[in-house]
Amino acid sequence: MSIEREDLMICPARVTLDAAQMAFFDGLPTKAPSVQAELGCELEQGHEGSHAALGQQVDTTMWWIQWTLSASEINPYTWCPATHLPDTERRDDKDCALFNGHPGSHSSAKRSWQASEAA
Template identity: 70%
Template sequence: MSIDTEELTTCPARITLDASQLAFFDGLPSAAPSLQSELGCELEHGHEGSHAALGQQVEATMWWLQWTLSASEINPYTWCPAQQAPGTQSRNDNDCTLFDGHLGRHSSATTYWSADQAA
């Protein structure tokens, strides 16, 4: 089976959490609805820098697992403020679902869009 990169929008990289990473997420004050032991990168296909996957959200803080071929770490972030439909008051499917400061294009629940579309 091959990956058709013409239709691929998200990065295909995956990571399996180790025992200490699972323990970290289990120790957060808000239990994850269904913590997965394997996560996929949520950035756009072909992105630069480390891979990233949302591990868990606790109130306004999102805990993202970031990794390369040689290392991984869990970092706290807030939501990316970009919106496809600026001026809305609450988060919806048109808001970027990545972390503030991410590299590459913005992503919503349904699609990727360029940074100038969010302005």
């Protein structure tokens, strides 16, 4: 197993979702895989502000879990508009995989279930 360079630059923070948060995700109308109870921050290591992990995507809305040492919440966002190729028709590994307005660098980490949902 190889370690991608980008993996070394991702924040190591983790969060465990509570029962109410899991129930929220279970109630969303989507065909995406079920949400894991423990998620890792997807932002750049050393980022400003709260940590963030994608919980679920429903149509054009992405539900992100954001947390600090004292609290966590679920917030709706749209995709970050940054892309390496202009005028792309679908999201792929060349588009930023984070939410619009995220702190730090853009991430081009591809999520396989997002690509299959977009197809």
